[in-house]
Amino acid sequence: MSRYDRDVLGCLRRPSSASLERLFLLLQRETQGASFFRSLRDYLQQLRPSNGQMHLALVDLVLKLIFLMFVQRKGWLNFDPFYLETHMARCRVRSLSIVQAFLKPLFARLEGVRVAEAFSLGCLPRLGGGLFRFHPEALPAIPNDWCTALMDMLATQYSFSLFEARAERRIAGISPEVLGAVFENLLVERDRKAQGTFYTPGHLAEKQVEAGFAAWLAMRPEMSDPGSRLEVLKAVRVLDPSCGSGTYLVAAFQVLLRHRLDLAPQDQRYNGKLYALKRDIVTRNLYGIDINPMAVRLTEVRLWLNMIQDLEVSEPSAAPVLPNLQHHLRPGDFLNAHLPVAPEVLKKWPKYGQLARLRASFPASDGLQRTARLRHIHRLEQELAGFLVGCRHRDARRRMRTRLDQKSLPGLEPGARRRVPKPVPEPEKSLHVVFSDAMLAGGFDLIFGNPPWVAAGKLQTPDKQAMVARLPCPPGLSLEGQTDASLYFAAACLGLLGPRGHLGFLLPSKMLQAKYGAGLRAYLQDRCRIEYLFDYGLDQGVVFRADTFPLALGVSRCGAEAGHRIAVELHEKASTRSFSLPQRELGDRFGMWHLEPEAREGFCRRSHWPTLGELGFRARRGIVTGAKRLFTFERPPAMVPRDRLRPLLRGRDIQTDRVAPGAWIYWPFEAEILGRDMSETERRWLKGISKARIEGRRVGLPYGARSLGGWLLVWKYLASRWTPALIRGGSWIPDQTAYYVQIKRFEPAYRLFLYACSVTADQDLRAMAERGKDRCFFFYAHTCDRLPIPPDWDTRPLSIPEPRDLWCAAQGVDQWPLT
Incomplete structure (x- = not known):
């Protein structure tokens, strides 16, 4: 029992005003998370990593150990609830390196690879999944005292829970959600600021995902039949283009699981069959990308923990192998990973069937088999990327020949014919390649996320013009001026959505009025169905502990009927106002959106007045x-x-x-x-x-x-x-x-x-x-x-x-x- 558990029990056994106040403080997740973050940060700083890569390698090692704390709690490590502490103490007694003599062979066993062991490691599961790939040469020198002190801190000061918090369920101690928030903060601080990333609270993501699925299902009349409903849910494709620690993908996983369980027989809702259902959702329905590889790893860990949270096995060796998720969760720069192509072009590639079969078999592979298949998948994807680039170049040359033959067109006089447009550089590997199965199916059904909020002047890209030119924006949508990076994400994701698809994003609330957001606002109001607008920006700190002003936006890619009304919520620290307003009345004559009822009424009354600029006073x-x-x-x-x-x-x-x-x-x-x-x-x-x-x-x-x-x-x-x-x-x-x-x-x-x-x-x-x-x-x-x-x-x-x-x-x- 951890010290945290003992403190909670002590407060319950001796009720008083002081103990109740202490109990409420202990049960606050924010307090636990902040303490957990400070403790891990202090331990990482003790080793003084010399560069960013070494820091990330240390963070990855700590993440492995914490994942094993969750597994150890289930008794899967040789039936011993103190397995890690016991074996680390054994290394200290024998003067063996904990990293080399214990952790290295332990991680290899968990990955399904046998290596020499200094002592017997006992009965262990073969978890696989790729989490326990280990490269000790990337780490700084780690003394045994550091390892044992870290494990003692984790085991005695904190309580770990495998269950995610929900709106109706609070989790005391360190849950996977708190783990994700803490490890996002452990990433190099200057990188997080440059990338404009903020951790998204789970309850907010859950609310957006619930509203998004409700809107998506409401537009499909065939969902009334249980059989058709099940087939549609099996094939749904959900993307988070900036997945961070996986908050939105975990929320989508939980919503999908709930819908699938509603259609499943009673005997398939427990243990092994429930695990199989969870595995099917994780490997078939969820896609993610993030510029930080460690963030992708956090997403994998949270999804794995959600898969095994209520799974019981008779012995550790009977635990199922965790699926490898590298085929659907990819590290990469979303804004620089686009090469829009028509699905018909993908179908022309002769090796596409081979790539599809490899991807289907990859999640179940482990060890050396997994490495070989992944290498083969990457090689085929590289070939596919080359094939698509070649098709684009051939099409461009054909269009240029047509233009040059039409000499009478304005701008193609003899002197102008030599002015050939500069070709746009192609990405090394695009989303249309790595997620080509979704593109062939018509695009993604739902896209959720909290994209980076980075001002245009701070956008770290070598060629912004080429990046914007490659974005798969839908026809009729253009972004101009000093556009925030989050709006580029939104525009690209609208192009990746399939018909009647749903986009749910957390954006800066200045997109309601900002001049550079006019093009996006006009497109959404004229060509999409705006489902909800939840404004959390009236007071700072309502969502993030920073000077940010978030707006939750949900839109469906289809036209809105004449009487459609948008669900609006205005959140302040002390109150929340909920109402609806007609979509056609959302914008004023300048294209700005006003959610406050008083402001909208005033602008309606004064819509015929001239403006200061129109009077000539600039x-x-x-x-x-x-x-x-x-x-x-x-x-x-x-x-x-x-x-x-x-x-x-x-x-x-x-x-x-x-x-x-x-x-x-x-x-x-x-x-x-x-x-x-x-x-x-x-x-x-x-x-x-x-x-x-x-x-x-x-x-x-x-x-x-x-x-x-x-x-x-x-x-x-x-x-x-x-x-x-x-x-x-x-x-x-x-x-x-x-x-x-x-x-x-x-x-x-x-x-x-x-x-x-x-x-x-x-x-x-x-x-x-x-x-x-x-x-x-x-x-x-x-x-x-x-x-x-x-x-x-x-x-x-x-x-x-x-x-x-x-x-x-x-x-x-x-x-x-x-x-």
Whole structure:
């Protein structure tokens, strides 16, 4: 019994207010998971791996040992519940290396391979599956004390459960879900941040998968017949294109198992026959890919644990061999793994039958047989990839010959004929190759996942243009601008879906309003059936312990009927609102989606109003220096003359009741300054800055002069409310954290300022703006350009005061006259 189990029992035996509080703390999975993660991280850091590969090898070893803790709990290791601790102690007594004398032969036995044993390992199962392939040369030197201390920590401090948590069932201790979350966090932190990955809570994935299967089944009238229903469920294909630790695939496994058990006879719901049913689901219905090989391994482990959780055997050697899942769970870069081809082209390859037979027999293979078959599968897949690339090149050459023969077409004049388009590089191995059986069947039936959230500027791909060109986006869907990587995933997966297929993704909620998401929103609203929108982004930290704002999106690839309504949920920390809205009313005239009922009603009432941009008042970002630390100053520096400095108005300087510049900017652009020679001190300072060029009396900077005359309606770009101010142009320079609208005359400037301070303007902008942390919003230029302005804004009776240099937002509140 672990210390955790003893603590729980102690609290139950001695009930009191303090013990009950301690019991609730013990039963919190978050507390257990955080403690488990810290303990494993500390043990890994003790060995100080010298590089990332060595760190991953250590993580893989720890994962093997924890998997064996689950197996040991079932008595499958020589009937001994303390098998690992006993044999490690035996190695220490004999002064044998635990890694070489015990773990190496143990893992070989579990894989079905016999090697020399320093002592008898007893009766063991042949688990296979590929988990226990072991390469000790990839590890750092591991002392025996480290191994025994790790096992003592695992055995005495934590309780392990084979069962996954569900909405109606909480699991105390370390479950496979907690194990997945912990090991995702043990991956190299900088890699996880670069890849934009966050662990998805199991209850959220389960809810999405349940809703997705319900929508998918509802569109199939043939499912009313039990026989037809069973055949459809046997052939269903579920993909997670960024499987992580397998949260969505485990949820899909559980939902499929429940549906299959509903159709199974009573005598097939227990032990061996239940295991066979689980094996059939895992090997036939589930597909996954992830850029991190260790994440794929975590998915395999969680699926294996779900398979054996309620299996009982008479002796360890009777335990079934776990299926190898490498044919359906693949490491790879999803965005760079596409070579779209028609199914008819796949059928033309003469060796496809041989590849299909090898894939069918692969899950049951073990040991050397598995290695040989896997090598053969990879070789055939390489041949298939070459065949498909050759077909594409032949088609491209044929199309080019046709174009060149049509000399009269515009753009094919003699001088233009030689401009042959640059060929798009082909991926080494595409999804249409490795998952060709699904492509031949018409695509995937359901695709679930939480794709990486990576901004376009941080997308780590050598050729983004080629990557986008290869994505199998459906006709009519285009993505433009600085698109987040998660939207590329969504667009590609829509193309991989079969007819009436379902896509359930967890996306950043800014796709509701972001400019780069307009193409995807238009396609989904016009050509798909949107099943649900669950917004978890009203408060940060509702789903992830990070500044993220998730949106659960579920769509079916088929047109929506006229009266179709979308299920909507708005989740906050303290409450949840549920309602439905018509799909045809989801978007406004700019293509943005609004889920808040109040915001939608307001936009409907003001849909005929002109916008700020349509009136000719274009919002602009303040000066971007490109080298803020070099050209802006908290105090005027001694090496720059005062007449070459201007007050700098930053976003933080714009408050509701106070506006005052808090810094200075180097500004040598005034007409009276350009004709003067610069001082020697200033010249030496500029020569020390690589981004500055001195050309006689002029200086070249990464930013330039800008006309700021008239009046400026200025605001900070990130705030909980829109806080505009009106300043006289020409004296202060707004920086990159402030945006402004330039207006020539005072009267229209003052009228727009008063409306900008109104409650209606603030509500409209917050409904359109992207969300930031702490309930703040990003008031970008393209957002404020879309602010509806009353049609009579310039004629409504209003008292215009005498001009002055500054009006704060507090001076304009409630001043706009209501009609």
